[in-house]
Structure formats: C-alpha cells, structure tokens
Amino acid sequence: MTDLHGQLDPDGHDAALRADIRRIGKLLGQTLARQEGEPLLDLVEEIRALVRQDAQAAADRLTAMDVTTGTKLARAFSTYFHLANITEQVHRARDLRRRRARDGGWLDQAAKRIAERGVPADEVAAAARQLAVRPVFTAHPTEAARRSILSKLRQLADALDAEAAAAVLYGATDTTASTRRFAEIIDLLWQTDELRLDRPDPTDEARNAVYYLKDLYADAAPQVLDDLAETLRQLGVETAPTARPLTFGSWIGGDRDGNPYVTPAVTRDVLMIQHEHGIQATEAAMDQLIEELSVSRRLRGVSLDLSASLARDLECLTDVAPRFRRTNAEEPYRLKVRCIKAKLQNTRVRLRQGTPHKPGQDYLGSDELIGDLDLLRASLARNSGQLTAVGSVASAIRAVSAFGMQLATLDVREHAEKHHEVLEQMYAQVGEVEDYGALDRTQRTKLLADELTGRRPLSNLDTPLSESARKTFTVFHTIREAQDRFGQDVVESYIISMTLGVDDVLAAAVLAREAGLIDIHTGRARIGIVPLLETPAELNAGGELLDEMLSMPAYRAIVKARGDLQEVMLGYSDSNKEAGITTSQWSIHRAQRALRDVAARHGVRLRLFHGRGGTVGRGGGPTHEAILAQPYGTLDGAIKVTEQGEVISDKYTVPALARENLELTVAAVLQATLLHKSPSVDLESLSRWDSTMDTASAAAFSAYRELVDDPDLPAYFWAATPTELLGQLNIGSRPAKRPNTDAGLGGLRAIPWVFGWTQTRQIVPGWYGVGTGLAAAREAGLGEVLSEMHGEWQFFKTFLSNVEMMLAKTDLSIARRYVETLVPENLRPIFTKIEEEYARTVREVLAITGGDSLLDGQAELNRTLGVRDTYLEPLHHLQVALLRQYRDLAEADRQLATSPGLRRAPSDSTALERALLTTVNGIAAGMRNTG
Numbered sequence: 044m045t046d047l048h049g050q051l052d053p054d055g056h057d058a059a060l061r062a063d064i065r066r067i068g069k070l071l072g073q074t075l076a077r078q079e080g081e082p083l084l085d086l087v088e089e090i091r092a093l094v095r096q097d098a099q100a101a102a103d104r105l106t107a108m109d110v111t112t113g114t115k116l117a118r119a120f121s122t123y124f125h126l127a128n129i130t131e132q133v134h135r136a137r138d139l140r141r142r143r144a145r146d147g148g149w150l151d152q153a154a155k156r157i158a159e160r161g162v163p164a165d166e167v168a169a170a171a172r173q174l175a176v177r178p179v180f181t182a183h184p185t186e187a188a189r190r191s192i193l194s195k196l197r198q199l200a201d202a203l204d205a206e207a208a209a210a211v212l213y214g215a216t217d218t219t220a221s222t223r224r225f226a227e228i229i230d231l232l233w234q235t236d237e238l239r240l241d242r243p244d245p246t247d248e249a250r251n252a253v254y255y256l257k258d259l260y261a262d263a264a265p266q267v268l269d270d271l272a273e274t275l276r277q278l279g280v281e282t283a284p285t286a287r288p289l290t291f292g293s294w295i296g297g298d299r300d301g302n303p304y305v306t307p308a309v310t311r312d313v314l315m316i317q318h319e320h321g322i323q324a325t326e327a328a329m330d331q332l333i334e335e336l337s338v339s340r341r342l343r344g345v346s347l348d349l350s351a352s353l354a355r356d357l358e359c360l361t362d363v364a365p366r367f368r369r370t371n372a373e374e375p376y377r378l379k380v381r382c383i384k385a386k387l388q389n390t391r392v393r394l395r396q397g398t399p400h401k402p403g404q405d406y407l408g409s410d411e412l413i414g415d416l417d418l419l420r421a422s423l424a425r426n427s428g429q430l431t432a433v434g435s436v437a438s439a440i441r442a443v444s445a446f447g448m449q450l451a452t453l454d455v456r457e458h459a460e461k462h463h464e465v466l467e468q469m470y471a472q473v474g475e476v477e478d479y480g481a482l483d484r485t486q487r488t489k490l491l492a493d494e495l496t497g498r499r500p501l502s503n504l505d506t507p508l509s510e511s512a513r514k515t516f517t518v519f520h521t522i523r524e525a526q527d528r529f530g531q532d533v534v535e536s537y538i539i540s541m542t543l544g545v546d547d548v549l550a551a552a553v554l555a556r557e558a559g560l561i562d563i564h565t566g567r568a569r570i571g572i573v574p575l576l577e578t579p580a581e582l583n584a585g586g587e588l589l590d591e592m593l594s595m596p597a598y599r600a601i602v603k604a605r606g607d608l609q610e611v612m613l614g615y616s617d618s619n620k621e622a623g624i625t626t627s628q629w630s631i632h633r634a635q636r637a638l639r640d641v642a643a644r645h646g647v648r649l650r651l652f653h654g655r656g657g658t659v660g661r662g663g664g665p666t667h668e669a670i671l672a673q674p675y676g677t678l679d680g681a682i683k684v685t686e687q688g689e690v691i692s693d694k695y696t697v698p699a700l701a702r703e704n705l706e707l708t709v710a711a712v713l714q715a716t717l718l719h720k721s722p723s724v725d726l727e728s729l730s731r732w733d734s735t736m737d738t739a740s741a742a743a744f745s746a747y748r749e750l751v752d753d754p755d756l757p758a759y760f761w762a763a764t765p766t767e768l769l770g771q772l773n774i775g776s777r778p779a780k781r782p783n784t785d786a787g788l789g790g791l792r793a794i795p796w797v798f799g800w801t802q803t804r805q806i807v808p809g810w811y812g813v814g815t816g817l818a819a820a821r822e823a824g825l826g827e828v829l830s831e832m833h834g835e836w837q838f839f840k841t842f843l844s845n846v847e848m849m850l851a852k853t854d855l856s857i858a859r860r861y862v863e864t865l866v867p868e869n870l871r872p873i874f875t876k877i878e879e880e881y882a883r884t885v886r887e888v889l890a891i892t893g894g895d896s897l898l899d900g901q902a903e904l905n906r907t908l909g910v911r912d913t914y915l916e917p918l919h920h921l922q923v924a925l926l927r928q929y930r931d932l933a934e935a936d937r938q939l940a941t942s943p944g945l946r947r948a949p950s951d952s953t954a955l956e957r958a959l960l961t962t963v964n965g966i967a968a969g970m971r972n973t974g
Contacts, residue, residue: 059418061201062135063946067126067225074229075119086112087119088616102860105917107923114958115611120918121965122232124911126969129196129696133203135698148265149667149710150274157278159888162717164279170716171275171282173680175650177710179292180255180451181687182248190251191235193692197689199918200697200804202486232764237964238957245305249295249313253320255695256291256450260442263701267443273444284440285413285418289709292452292683293317299518299951300458300540306514307521314453314525314533315394322391325412328439335435336419338428345375346422352415356382359403362389368840376419381950383415390448394528408530409447416440432509449533453525456519456538456575462550463487465512469502469557484544491549495556495563495597502557519558526569536569538652544580545591545598557608561604562596567939568604573652577614579622579744585611586637593645602647610683611638616793621745629740631839634679636836638802643676649824652683660802665841667703670711672841684708693971700873732832732839743816750811750876759870763861764799770961777868802966804919804926805877809849814884821887833891847888851897851908852970855881857919865930915969922962929955 074086074694093101141498155166206221214551220800243251268289275282282288294314299305353375357363363378363385371378392398402409416439424432467479476482476490494501526844539551552572555561560569574592576585577714592598602609613634618627635651642649655669666684688693695701722729750756761767800807820829832839855878862874885897894900898908932955 049384059773060131062847063134063759064127064130064221065393067130067199067229068123068224070222071119071123073102073226077117078230078233078463083112086116087577087627090116090917094913094920096914097854098920101917102364102920102923106927108921108927108956110925110928113925114954114961116960117918117921118233118237120914121382121968122229122236122963122970123914125192125196125227125232126199126964127911128693128971129200130203130702132693132697133264136204136697136703137207139703141188141697148270149312150270150713151706153710153714154274154278155718156714158658160718162278167275167278167717168280169289170680170713171280172286173648173716174286174288174709175290175681175715176288176712177290177292177452177683178686178693178705179299179454179652179683180252181294181685182245182252190235190254192694194209195228195232195235197696199225202228213436214282228241228406229747231395234882237793239710245296245302245309245693248291248317248318251399251448252295252691253291253317253709255691256317257320257324258452259447259701259705260321260693262698263333263695263705264440264445264704265438267705267848267853268445268710269438270706271713272369272437272441276617277310284437285417285444286441287444289445291446291451292454294454294456294685297370297453297455297534298599299461299515299728300456307517310455310518310521312541314529316451317450318448318529319391321446324446324450325443325448325865326384326387328442329380329387332380332419332435332534333377333384334438334759336380337374338376338423338431340373340375343428344426346425349375349379349418349422353379353382353417355403360385362387376423376679378490379415379419383412386412386415387448391815398966406448406530408532409443410530412448416443419664420734438856447530447532449529453523453534454536454538454573455534455570456540457515457518457551459539459541459543459547459550461515462539462547462554465508465516465554466501467514467551468508469506472506473501484546487546491546491553492595492597494553495549498564500557501553514553516557519554521562523560525559527684531569536573536610536652538573538575539615540575541577542588545588545595548572548574548592549598552598558790559600563600566604568601571605571608571610572601573610575612575614575654575793576622576634577617578628579626581620582613582618582634589638590645590915593647596885598686599645603727605646608645608648608650610644610650610652612654612683614654616654616797617806620793620796621689622744624809624846625743625813625842626740626747627817629736632674632838636674639674639677646716648679648681649677650681650683651677652685654685660850667707668837668841668844669706669710669713672838673715673719675719678712678719678966680712680716682712689967689971691737723837728831728835729763731828732836735820735828735832738825739816739820742819743812746815746880747812750873750880752806753873753876755870759866759873760799762866762870763805763858763874765922765959765963766799766802767796768956768963769795770796785833801970802922802963803861804852804854806849807877808886810846810853811880812876812879813846814882814887817891819881819886821890826890843891846884847892847945848889850881853881854912857916860920860923861926911969915966918962918965918969922959922966925955925959925962929959 072084072087075087089106092100096958097278105116108116119910147155167244202221202224206218221328259367271288272284274280296305296310331809346581356379357368360382367378367381385407393405394401395536420432420436420440423429423436445822470474470476470479479487479490482490502516522537525533537551537555539547542548552561555570556563561567574588576582576588581588593602593609613631615627616629618630621627622630638649638651649671653669670678670682693700694704723733755760797808800809817829820826833843834840858877859874862871866874889895
C-alpha cells in the first residue's frame with residue numbers, strides 16, 4: 044500500500060494531502076505485513092491492480108477466495124477508507140484555517156453581504172434577538188463505525204495536526220517520533236474489532252452524543268459564539284452574553300416512535316447522563332475562570348450586588364473549603380466562582396439522590412447559574428475590568444447559555460395513534476363516549492377541543508390502562524417530573540409523528556393537560572406541541588392544518604403561553620421514500636411557504652424543524668446551501684436541524700471542522716433572516732418556475748411510483764441488496780422495520796431503504812424519477828425555463844447539485860454484478876428500468892448544467908470519487924460473493940431443518956456473517972455514508 048492516493052490530483056494542488064495519505068497508506072501496509080504477514084499485503088496490491096486491469100478477473104478471484112482471507116482483505120480496504128477519510132478531514136480543516144485567514148469566516152462573509160445591502164442596525168438587532176439555531180442529535184442508526192474506531196481516528200487526526208504545528212513553529216523537524224505514533228495507532232486500529240458485539244441501548248447512544256457535545260462545549264461552540272458577537276458588534280449591535288443564538292438538542296432517550304426500548308425510565312436515565320457530563324463540562328469552564336480572575340479587592344472595587352451575593356453564598360455553602368475562604372479572601376471573583384463550583388457539586392449530588400432543590404445551595408436549571416456569572420461580568424464592567432467582562436467571562440456565559448447543565452434539550456417524539464389509544468381507554472372509563480375509536484377526525488377534533496377547554500380531569504392515578512397505553516401516558520408525567528428535577532429547559536417540544544389531522548395535535552395536548560403540563564385557564568404550557576408532517580399529502584395540507592390549529596381558541600391559548608411560537612417539523616426521509624426525491628423536495632418547499640403565510644396571518648412566529656438525514660435521499664446535502672435555499676420569509680432567526688449517524692462524526696470529530704460547520708449554519712440563518720425576507724425575483728418568474736416544478740414533480744412522482752408499486756420490487760430489493768444484514772450491524776437501538784409488518788417494503792424504515800440502495804451503488808432514493816420529471820418539463824416547452832431556474836433559483840440549483848452528486852456516486856456496472864449474481868432472472872427487468880431512468884436523468888441534468896459529464900465543475904471531487912472507486916470495487920465484488928455463499932448456506936439450513944439427522948458446523952454462518960458485515964462497514968466508509 045505504497046501509493047494509495049497517487050491519482051488524486053495530477054496537477055499537484057493538494058500535494059500535501061496526497062503525501063500524507065501515501066505516508067499513512069505505507070504505514071498501513073507495514074501494519075498488514077507485521078500483523079498478518081507479507082502475503083496479505085501482496086494480495087491487497089494484487090487485487091487493486093487487477094480491478095483496474097480486468098474487473099471480471101478481479102471478481103472471479105474474489106469469488107473463489109476463502110472466507111477468512113476475504114475477511115482480512117475487506118478489513119484492509121475498510122481500514123484504508125477510515126484512514127483516508129480522517130486524513131482528508133484534517134487537511135480540509137487546514138484548508139479552512141488558511142481560507143479563514145485570507146478571506147474571513149462564514150460570519151465575516153455574511154456580515155459583508157448584510158453591510159453591502161445597507162441593513163439598518165435596528166433590523167440587525169431584531170434579527171439577533173430572534174436568532175435561535177439548534178442542531179439536534181439523534182440516534183438514527185447510520186453510523187457504522189464503532190466509537191472505539193472513531194476515537195482512534197481522532198487520535199490520528201490530533202497526531203497529524205501536532206506534527207504540522209511543530210513544523211510551522213520549528214521548521215523542518217524529525218518526524219521519527221510522530222511516524223512511530225502513527226504506526227502505533229494504526230496497529231491498534233487493526234487489532235480493534237470494527238463490529239459491535241451487541242446492539243447499543245439508548246443510554247449507550249446518549250453517551251456517544253455526549254462525547255461530541257462535551258467537545259463542542261470546550262472548543263468549537265464558544266469560538267463561534269464569540270465570533271458571532273464580534274460580527275454583530277461590527278454591524279453596530281451589542282448582544283447580551285446571556286442570549287441563546289446557538290443551542291443543542293437531542294432525541295436520544297426521547298424518541299419513542301417505533302423504539303420499544305425508549306421507556307420513561309430510559310428517558311430519566313439519559314437526562315441523568317447528560318447532566319453528569321454537562322456539570323463536568325461546566326466545572327471545567329469554571330476552572331478556567333478561576334485561573335484567570337485573580338482581581339484583588341485591594342486594587343479594584345467590587346459591585347455591591349456581587350459582594351452581597353458572595354456573602355450569601357459563603358453563609359449557605361459550608362462546603363466551600365476553609366483554604367479557599369482564606370487564600371481567596373481578597374479575590375472576590377475567584378471566590379465567587381468557587382462558590383459556583385460548590386453549587387454545581389451540590390446539584391450533582393441532589394440529582395443523584397433525587398432530593399429537592401435547595402435555593403442558594405444548588406441549581407435548578409441554568410438560569411441561576413447564568414445569573415451568578417452575569418453578576419461577575421457586570422461587576423467587572425463597572426470596575427475597570429471591561430475587557431475581561433466582554434472577553435473570557437462573556438465567553439463563559441455564552442457557552443453556559445448554549446449548553447446549560449443538560450448539554451442538550453431533549454425532544455420527545457411519539458406516534459399519533461399512541462395518544463388516541465390512551466384516550467380511547469380514558470373515555471371508556473368516564474363513560475361519555477360510546478366508542479372513541481369509531482369517531483371520525485371531525486368528531487374527535489370537536490370532542491378534544493371541548494375537553495381542552497374544560498376543567499375536569501379525564502383520568503386519575505387509578506385509571507386502568509393497558510400496558511402499552513400506560514407507557515405512553517407515563518411519558519407526560521416523566522416530562523413534568525424531569526422539569527421539576529432538572530429545570531424547565533430540559534424538555535421543550537413534544538413531537539407527534541404521522542400527524543394527519545388536528546385531532547392528532549389535540550390528543551397530545553389533552554394528555555399533557557392530564558399530566559399537569561398544560562392549563563389554558565392559567566396560561567401554562569410547559570411544553571410545545573409539534574406536528575411532524577412526513578408524507579407529501581400531509582406536507583401539501585400543512586398550511587390548512589396549521590390554520591385550523593391556530594384558529595381554535597383552546598390551542599391558540601397554548602401557543603400564546605409558549606410566547607406565540609409554533610414549531611412544525613418537516614420529514615424528509617419518509618416523504619422521499621413514498622414519493623421520490625423530486626416530489627419530496629418540492630412538497631417540503633411549498634409546505635414551508637404555506638406554513639409561513641398562515642403563521643404570519645395568525646401573528647405567530649414559526650420555527651421549522653428540518654428532519655434531514657445524512658444522505659441526499661433523506662434530505663441531506665450541504666447545510667449552508669440548504670438553508671439559503673429555503674423560501675423567503677420562512678427563516679425568522681429560528682431553525683432546528685437533525686444531525687445523525689455518520690454526519691455527526693464527519694462534522695464534529697475534528698475541532699476545526701466542528702467550528703466550521705457550526706459557523707456556516709449560524710451565518711446562513713443570520714443571512715437568510717436579514718436578506719431573504721422578500722422574493723429575490725419578480726412574482727411572474729416565480730409563478731413560472733412553480734408551474735415548471737409542478738410539471739416536473741408530477742411526472743417524476745408517476746415514474747417513481749411505477750417503480751415502487753411494482754409487485755416484484757420487494758423481492759428484487761431484498762435479493763439485490765444486503766439489507767437483511769443491517770440489524771446484525773448493531774448500529775442502533777431502534778428496529779429497522781416497524782412493528783407488525785411483513786417482509787415487504789411498506790414497513791421498512793427510510794434508513795434501511797437508503798442503506799440497501801447505497802451499498803449496491805444503485806442509490807435510487809437520490810435521483811430516481813428526476814430524469815422523467817425534467818424530460819416532461821422539457822417536452823412541455825420549458826427547457827429554457829429550466830436553465831433559467833438553474834441560474835437564478837437557489838432552491839432548484841441546490842436540488843440539482845445534490846442530485847448530480849448522487850448520480851456521480853451511483854455505479855450501475857457494480858450494481859449489475861449484484862443483480863446478475865443474486866437476483867432471479869424474472870426480477871431483473873426492474874434493474875433495466877433503473878438503468879433507463881439513470882441514463883435519462885444524467886442526460887437531463889447535463890442538458891441543464893451544460894456539463895459534458897457529471898461533476899464537470901468539481902474536478903477535485905471527481906478525482907477523489909474516482910480514486911475511492913479503485914478501493915470500493917473489490918469490496919463490492921467480495922460482498923456479492925459472500926452474499927451468495929451466505930444465502931446458499933441459509934437455504935441449506937432450511938433444508939437441514941427438515942432432516943433432523945443432518946447437522947452443520949455453526950461457525951460456518953458466523954464467519955460468513957462477520958465477513959459480510961466487514962464489507963458493509965468498508966463500503967459505508969468508502970461512500971462516506973450508510974443511510
């Protein structure tokens with residue numbers, strides 16, 4: 044493995060990256076020889092060469108390979124991809140630092156555009172007050188790599204950066220020590236099993252998210268928040284450090300939809316884990332302040348407020364050590380921070396023991412903690428410490444305001460039908476409704492609206508409920524208990540998946556009332572109710588749904604109690620799976636417009652929550668472009684976006700990239716809020732573009748539904764893809780299929796749907812139907828309009844760019860190998876359909892972009908994908924061969940089951956399964972996504 048990346052850039056523009064990957068590749072080769080012997084290294088090189096020279100010969104060679112050797116070979120290629128990925132991330136981070144030094148960061152660029160447009164300072168100030176960006180970490184199972192693998196890759200990234208930093212500081216240095224360290228890490232990587240032994244439970248998933256959140260707390264987020272404050276200052280706006288323009292959310296331990304393992308007890312456990320680590324992170328921030336705030340009372344004055352607060356603390360906090368009381372007696376700021384640390388420690392003890400909050404001795408939520416820090420800041424500002432007040436102290440306040448002691452605010456999600464199940468049993472007990480389940484939506488809506496305005500309880504502690512209904516109802520009590528124990532900010536939103544009508548929203552609100560979370564008579568709403576619009580039909584009716592919700596006095600009272608803020612979640616994954624990418628993206632775009640207009644009519648602020656996945660087929664793609672592609676006026680400072688699986692590790696493993704990704708999101712939201720309040724084109728053009736998209740969407744939808752409605756597609760999908768293996772990867776706690784579903788595709792979740800197509804390089808969710816849609820528009824005489832849309836409409840340009848990326852990652856010559864080896868002859872016409880639509884889509888996309896081939900304008904990316912294919916192709920061929928053996932063995936097992944006298948060694952299928960899962964991991968790493 045001496046030239047793993049040699050073809051990347053013949054022009055030498057990224058010579059340093061190529062040199063590092065060659066060097067790391069050479070070390071990997073030495074590891075293979077050292078750990079497994081020279082024959083394995085020779086085999087790797089043989090297969091690499093054979094793939095380039097004769098793909099069929101390579102496939103035949105891999106088909107004949109024994110399972111043990113095949114597993115080692117798959118591990119070698121998989122390890123290469125992990126090493127190449129992290130090295131690319133390190134160099135991407137270095138490029139970003141150089142670009143930032145030369146051109147400024149994303150916030151600088153946004154500020155420049157805002158200043159050029161002459162936006163008044165009062166408008167900037169208003170936007171700054173509304174700014175509320177929240178990445179939401181989910182446990183959706185799309186990260187194939189184990190935490191043990193990722194942590195070693197992070198070690199390698201740190202070592203690469205340390206070596207580069209030393210070279211900058213001291214000039215050319217001896218790299219012997221760093222090379223030895225690289226080799227050590229690669230050896231350990233090879234000796235680490237990349238497959239999980241057990242499926243993680245939700246608390247494991249929570250710890251994984253905490254790993255990233257603590258890193259963000261310590262480094263990237265404070266930098267971005269400080270940069271934002273400075274950017275706004277340059278625009279003439281001073282912002283309070285207690286503002287919360289950037290916060291973090293999580294679904295882990297709160298997302299109950301389809302996950303039987305997320306129980307009320309698990310929710311409590313996850314919140315406890317978050318607080319344990321959140322308090323640790325806050326204590327680390329306080330230690331930095333103690334180090335810095337050595338201001339002496341003998342040299343500078345102290346505000347009366349701070350002095351009085353400190354006196355109260357010292358009286359209440361007997362556990363502040365006498366040594367600190369003595370040594371810091373004339374250093375009030377240090378002593379105050381030591382008191383804050385004592386309260387944090389007491390908070391930790393209180394939460395562990397479940398004892399009541401004691402004002403003055405511990406914290407309930409983050410408001411009191413932030414208040415204590417703000418006293419420090421105000422005192423410094425009034426006593427010749429302005430620079431420190433707006434510097435390190437303000438920075439600490441911003442970080443605490445962003446993360447709190449909980450690190451992330453937990454969202455709770457449940458399926459709409461679960462709430463009706465509870466209410467049906469409750470109404471049966473009170474005897475007022477003969478058959479709740481038989482009511483239509485209109486009748487249920489009237490019943491629940493009346494219930495919400497009433498004062499009587501619908502249930503009590505003794506109301507008999509089924510086990511399933513009790514688990515659903517108990518969650519609402521768990522939320523109230525969690526807010527009482529941890530603070531109000533710990534849970535804000537209750538999300539209803541598969542919201543089909545207003546009755547679904549009211550059902551959750553009634554149960555929240557029963558648990559004491561909502562009372563419209565006293566103006567109390569401790570949580571917000573959030574409809575999730577997941578299918579094109581619901582997205583198209585989203586405006587009507589919101590209008591009906593906000594027109595109901597009872598529900599409008601809840602929104603008023605929430606500060607006139609209504610959150611709506613948009614589902615990208617299921618809408619794509621049901622309707623194809625064209626109709627999904629267009630339905631979501633139109634839904635945002637309708638929701639924007641309805642919210643404005645009702646005088647309500649709209650916060651859109653984008654449920655995007657990692658791949659384009661699940662709403663993924665570049666975040667900055669996606670935000671700027673939103674319809675005008677939909678961004679009023681507030682946005683939530685899901686982050687999941689391999690997206691989290693790709694964005695946040697390397698600190699410089701974490702900073703970059705946070706900054707570009709905040710900058711895009713600020714820019715869109717201020718500069719995209721009105722249409723960027725005339726209404727006539729917009730109407731023409733809308734009509735063209737309607738035409739393309741209708742034709743694309745028909746083509747896509749023709750494929751997914753083909754009665755042979757389920758059998759084709761299961762035969763042509765390794766999707767049956769996703770469960771054995773143990774990458775998430777949630778089952779891959781919805782409960783009570785058959786082997787068809789209807790109950791298959793969006794993640795395994797995308798997973799299967801991606802592993803086999805068909806990537807149908809990322810482009811299928813687009814060609815037919817664009818061709819229909821062109822045949823309708825709209826070819827020039829399509830070119831105009833590509834040049835002037837950010838939505839369409841972003842859509843087409845993402846589709847082009849998926850087309851470039853698709854490789855139907857590799858896919859054909861899966862089909863010819865694994866798919867019965869009678870099912871293969873489906874692949875012919877896929878080939879025809881692929882050719883049509885490539886042709887139509889290039890006709891609009893004007894390129895001669897895909898990614899014409901992105902030469903570096905094109906080369907990178909080409910080089911990756913050299914290493915991906917052996918993994919695909921190996922996976923096909925192993926799948927054939929695996930399924931043949933499974934068939935033999937079925938036959939043996941009818942012949943009790945015959946037995947087979949159990950290790951056969953186990954070894955095959957491990958080998959197959961290794962190829963899955965490798966392909967996921969090479970493609971940079973799983974699903």
